[in-house]
Amino acid sequence: xxxxxxxxxxxxxxxxxxxxxxxxxxxxxxxxxxxxxxxxxxxxxxxxxxxxxxxxxxxxxxxxxxxxxxxxxxxxxxxxxxxxxxxxxxxxxxxxxxxxxxxxxxxxxxxxxxxxxxxxxxxxxxxxxxxxxxxxxxxxxxxxxxxxxxxxxxxxxxxxxxxxxxxxxxxxxxxxxxxxxxxxxxxxxxxxxxxxxxxxxxxxxxxxxxxxxxxxxxxxxxxxxxxxxxxxxxxxxxxxxxxxxxxxxxxxxxxxxxxxxxxxxxxxxxxxxxxxxxxxxxxxxxxxxxxxxxxxxxxxxxxxxxxxxxxxxxxxxxxxxxxxxxxxxxxxxxxxxxxxxxxxxxxxxxxxxx
Amino acid sequence: xxxxxxxxxxxxxxxxxxxxxxxxxxxxxxxxxxxxxxxxxxxxxxxxxxxxxxxxxxxxxxxxxxxxxxxxxxxxxxxxxxxxxxxxxxxxxxxxxxxxxxxxxxxxxxxxxxxxxxxxxxxxxxxxxxxxxxxxxxxxxxxxxxxxxxxxxxxxxxxxxxxxxxxxxxxxxxxxxxxxxxxxxxxxxxxxxxxxxxxxxxxxxxxxxxxxxxxxxxxxxxxxxxxxxxxxxxxxxxxxxxxxxxxxxxxxxxxxxxxxxxxxxxxxxxxxxxxxxxxxxxxxxxxxxxxxxxxxxxxxxxxxxxxxxxxxxxxxxxxxxxxxxxxxxxxxxxxxxxxxxxxxxxxxxxxxxx
Numbered sequence: 001x002x003x004x005x006x007x008x009x010x011x012x013x014x015x016x017x018x019x020x021x022x023x024x025x026x027x028x029x030x031x032x033x034x035x036x037x038x039x040x041x042x043x044x045x046x047x048x049x050x051x052x053x054x055x056x057x058x059x060x061x062x063x064x065x066x067x068x069x070x071x072x073x074x075x076x077x078x079x080x081x082x083x084x085x086x087x088x089x090x091x092x093x094x095x096x097x098x099x100x101x102x103x104x105x106x107x108x109x110x111x112x113x114x115x116x117x118x119x120x121x122x123x124x125x126x127x128x129x130x131x132x133x134x135x136x137x138x139x140x141x142x143x144x145x146x147x148x149x150x151x152x153x154x155x156x157x158x159x160x161x162x163x164x165x166x167x168x169x170x171x172x173x174x175x176x177x178x179x180x181x182x183x184x185x186x187x188x189x190x191x192x193x194x195x196x197x198x199x200x201x202x203x204x205x206x207x208x209x210x211x212x213x214x215x216x217x218x219x220x221x222x223x224x225x226x227x228x229x230x231x232x233x234x235x236x237x238x239x240x241x242x243x244x245x246x247x248x249x250x251x252x253x254x255x256x257x258x259x260x261x262x263x264x265x266x267x268x269x270x271x272x273x274x275x276x277x278x279x280x281x282x283x284x285x286x287x288x289x290x291x292x293x294x295x296x297x298x299x300x301x302x303x304x305x306x307x308x309x310x311x312x313x314x315x316x317x318x319x320x321x322x323x324x325x326x327x328x329x330x331x332x333x334x335x336x337x338x339x340x341x342x343x344x345x346x347x348x349x350x351x352x353x354x
Numbered sequence: 355x356x357x358x359x360x361x362x363x364x365x366x367x368x369x370x371x372x373x374x375x376x377x378x379x380x381x382x383x384x385x386x387x388x389x390x391x392x393x394x395x396x397x398x399x400x401x402x403x404x405x406x407x408x409x410x411x412x413x414x415x416x417x418x419x420x421x422x423x424x425x426x427x428x429x430x431x432x433x434x435x436x437x438x439x440x441x442x443x444x445x446x447x448x449x450x451x452x453x454x455x456x457x458x459x460x461x462x463x464x465x466x467x468x469x470x471x472x473x474x475x476x477x478x479x480x481x482x483x484x485x486x487x488x489x490x491x492x493x494x495x496x497x498x499x500x501x502x503x504x505x506x507x508x509x510x511x512x513x514x515x516x517x518x519x520x521x522x523x524x525x526x527x528x529x530x531x532x533x534x535x536x537x538x539x540x541x542x543x544x545x546x547x548x549x550x551x552x553x554x555x556x557x558x559x560x561x562x563x564x565x566x567x568x569x570x571x572x573x574x575x576x577x578x579x580x581x582x583x584x585x586x587x588x589x590x591x592x593x594x595x596x597x598x599x600x601x602x603x604x605x606x607x608x609x610x611x612x613x614x615x616x617x618x619x620x621x622x623x624x625x626x627x628x629x630x631x632x633x634x635x636x637x638x639x640x641x642x643x644x645x646x647x648x649x650x651x652x653x654x655x656x657x658x659x660x661x662x663x664x665x666x667x668x669x670x671x672x673x674x675x676x677x678x679x680x681x682x683x684x685x686x687x688x689x690x691x692x693x694x695x696x697x698x699x700x701x702x703x704x705x706x707x708x
Contacts, residue, residue: 009405021402030401040394046570047384048375051363076430076572079592103593110590216400216598218430236464238433239457243597244570 008317019312021335022345023319025151025182025293027213028337029266032259035212038252045244052239057250061221064254065195071223073233076241078181078207078220082107085177085203085222088232091142097128099324100147101179108145116141119326126153126287126295130161137172144169147179149186152321152333154289156186162194166202176202181220184211184260185267185292200225210292211263212253219246267292267336274336277346283353289336295321298330300353307332310352316345362671373666375689376699377673379505379536379647381567382691383620386613389566392606399598406593411604415575418608419549425577427587430595432535432561432574436461439531439557439576442586445496451482453678454501455533462499470495473680480507480641480649484515491526498523501533503540506675506687508643510540516548520556530556535574538565538614539621539645554579564646565617566607573600621646621690628690631700637707643690649675652684654707661686664706670699 008021051057058072065072075081086107094108098117105115118136120126137144149156157165162178169176176199183189183206195204207220219242224230253259271289278286283300298307304320311318321331336342362375405411412426419426429435440461448462452471459469472490474480491498503510511519516532523530530553537543537560549558561574573596578584607613625643632640637654652661658674665672675685690696 007406008402009409010407013409024403026401031397036397039397043385043390043393046568047380048362049378049569052361053364055363055367076592076595076597079594083592214400215403215594216601218594218597238430238437238461240433240569240572241430243430243572243600245599246597247570 011312011317015312017312019315019317020337020341020345021317022337023317023333023335024215025210025291025335026215027211027263027292028341029259029263030213032212032253032256034256034259035214035249035252038248039245042248045248048244050240050242050244050247054242054247057242057247060251060254065190065223067195067198067223070227070230071225073222073224073230074242075220075222076243076246077209077218078179078205079103079107080241081205081220081222082179083110084233084237085205086111086113088229088236089143089175089203091175093141094143094145095136095141095174096145097133097147097150099126099152099321099326100145101151102324104145104147104177104179108143113142117325120150120153120155122297126150126155128155128157128161130165133165134168137169137174140172141174143175143177145177145179147181149182149289149291151182152293152295152319152324152327152331153287154291154294155287156192156290159192159194163197166194166197166199170201177205178202179205181205181207182210182291182293184263186290187264187268189264195223198225203229208250208253212249212259214249214253217246217249218243219249266338270336270339270342273339274334274342274346277342278334278349281346281350281353284349292336294334294336296332296334298332298353302353303329304332305329307352311348314348314352316348365666365671369666371666373669373671374695374699375671376691377671377687377689378569379564379645379689380569381565381617381646382695383613383617384567386566386607386610388610388613389568389603389606392602393599396602399602402598404594404596404598404601408596408601411596411601414605414608419544419577421549421552421577424581424584425579427576427578427584428596429574429576430597430600431563431572432533432559433457433461434595435559435574435576436533437464438587438591439559440465440467442583442590443497443529443557445529447495448497448499449490449495449528450499451487451501451504453480453506453675453680454499455505456678458499458501458531458533462497467496471679474504474507474509476651480504480509482509482511482515484519487519488522491523491528494526495528497529497531499531499533501535503536503643503645505536506647506649506673506678506681506685507641508645508648509641510546510644513546513548517551520548520551520553524553524555531559532556533559535559535561536564536645536647538617541618541622541644543618549577552579557583562604562607566603566613568603568607571600571603572597573603620692624690624693624696627693628688628696628700631696632703635700635704635707638703646690648688648690650686650688652686652707656707657683658686659683661706665702668702668706670702
């Protein structure tokens with residue numbers, strides 16, 4: 001069982017099989033042409049150490065998010081940001097809204113803290129029940145971890161609800177770690193981020209990985225309004241952790257309005273299409289998504305291992321979601337890609353669940 | 355004062371000055387043509403997550419060093435390897451042979467251990483005095499840190515001496531962290547590595563950064579024969595820390611015999627040339643080097659800050675070496691580059707020390 005999706009390498013090594021990877025949630029438009037050209041024209045950046053302070057990179061990210069350079073922490077993917085945050089905050093008791101991305105727990109456990117889960121329930125369609133959460137928060141947590149939109153459920157908590165939750169957390173002295181790695185796929189996206197409240201209590205994680213289809217490049221960042229925490233993180237980080245091509249790519253990608261608009265238009269249409277089509281297939285239950293992946297439950301008695309294997313033979317890798325907390329061996333997660341592939345995959349699913 | 359050399363970004367930002375960077379010790383041949391072509395032809399690797407196990411990459415590194423995959427740990431530059439090693443070994447009392455690269459101490463201090471220094475003495479020309487070291491090692495250290503060849507002194511400890519030292523350390527239960535980031539520049543280089551003894555007690559750090567002129571790419575590795583330590587490190591590492599272009603570059607670079615031979619031939623000639631020419635300049639003392647940088651002491655009463663500023667105005671950035679342990683404000687370090695630049699820089703030094 002894989003902790004994460006997308007180990008296409010292992011599949012190829014061990015079974016010699018090449019598949020369409022629906023287990024990794026990456027923008028199907030792929031690398032932008034501007035980035036390709038930018039890299040080819042600037043290969044010489046590799047011959048120099050990156051700027052140890054990453055000032056230009058931070059400036060571009062700050063401008064994109066309408067905050068100041070001092071609010072930005074850059075990282076070798078969102079993963080590094082997560083580990084840096086955990087190490088610097090050193091929370092003792094953490095509540096993770098779950099099922100969710102496994103890496104929060106790994107990052108937090110590396111600092112030996114105690115973690116508990118708040119369960120998103122299937123009978124609530126995995127939608128966050130705020131009043132139930134508030135009751136749980138009475139138990140004095142140092143930190144609440146929220147993935148928004150949430151991986152693997154695809155659910156998104158609206159800004160006003162999050163703001164209310166953040167205010168409640170302030171009264172309990174509970175900080176919030178908010179992972180917005182997929183927020184660019186949400187309709188109205190950045191306007192829906194809680195960022196504008198500039199809440200000292202909330203640490204926001206972002207990545208360019210998914211939306212700009214650069215998981216191989218490793219480029220994430222954190223946004224904080226907590227000056228002391230920021231200083232602590234900068235002191236504990238390893239030097240030059242972001243490579244020079246990621247540094248170069250930041251400007252090219254965040255200023256590429258054409259790619260951004262094209263992607264927003266695609267996901268708006270395609271997530272509805274996939275939800276509608278999947279909902280019509282018998283033997284599975286599909287959960288409505290607000291981002292570029294979708295959670296599905298087998299309700300015909302088939303186990304996900306069997307389904308996943310059948311899909312591999314049909315040339316598609318889906319994400320077995322049974323190792324997410326609270327999900328059993330009937331769940332899988334699908335990326336949403338372009339129409340041609342999506343149509344093909346829908347056909348494969350119909351064949352596989354027979 | 356900079357902790358490291360080469361902050362050409364700050365210089366440009368704050369003073370608007372572009373300089374030839376003699377403060378960073380990078381192979382002047384720059385990016386190999388094969389690597390340039392390899393990257394341009396394979397930009398699509400950025401669209402996928404790197405192999406989380408980095409199996410192919412490890413295989414190539416293992417073959418290059420004639421060891422097994424299980425002996426190799428890959429990292430986002432040598433820096434990540436260093437921090438992973440410190441975190442996993444958690445030594446309590448460490449002896450660092452010094453003056454040396456500052457990052458060992460930073461990595462070790464991040465685990466709250468106690469560090470002491472063994473001084474390489476100027477009156478011994480910074481050559482390691484083994485019997486003096488052995489006496490110091492009687493004081494029961496968990497770990498001895500050696501940079502070989504040593505940055506900034508350029509001195510290299512021969513294999514037979516190191517092997518003898520390693521055996522002595524075994525009797526004291528003192529492990530050795532051996533940083534060989536510059537070993538490819540040493541004559542006879544890899545044959546001079548202590549690697550062949552496959553000593554469980556010695557952890558070797560390597561990087562492709564310097565020799566293949568890719569500081570922007572972030573690509574380092576560790577070699578260990580301690581199975582338990584290896585497992586501990588693999589468990590604690592952050593996933594996907596090495597980017598996909600570094601993964602791709604490993605094969606291209608380590609198999610590029612032409613680039614390797616050309617570089618070996620260049621450094622053999624050029625380090626002798628630089629030493630000879632520098633030795634002839636009055637007002638400075640030059641220490642013989644066995645790698646691609648050279649330590650110099652001002653002996654005409656001038657301070658390194660003044661000298662460095664004069665050099666900047668002449669268009670050259672040298673490394674102020676006064677923040678290395680045991681070096682005062684009369685030391686600087688120079689990279690060794692190609693003959694045209696080296697000749698120019700020699701002229702600048704003669705002008706600057708007047």
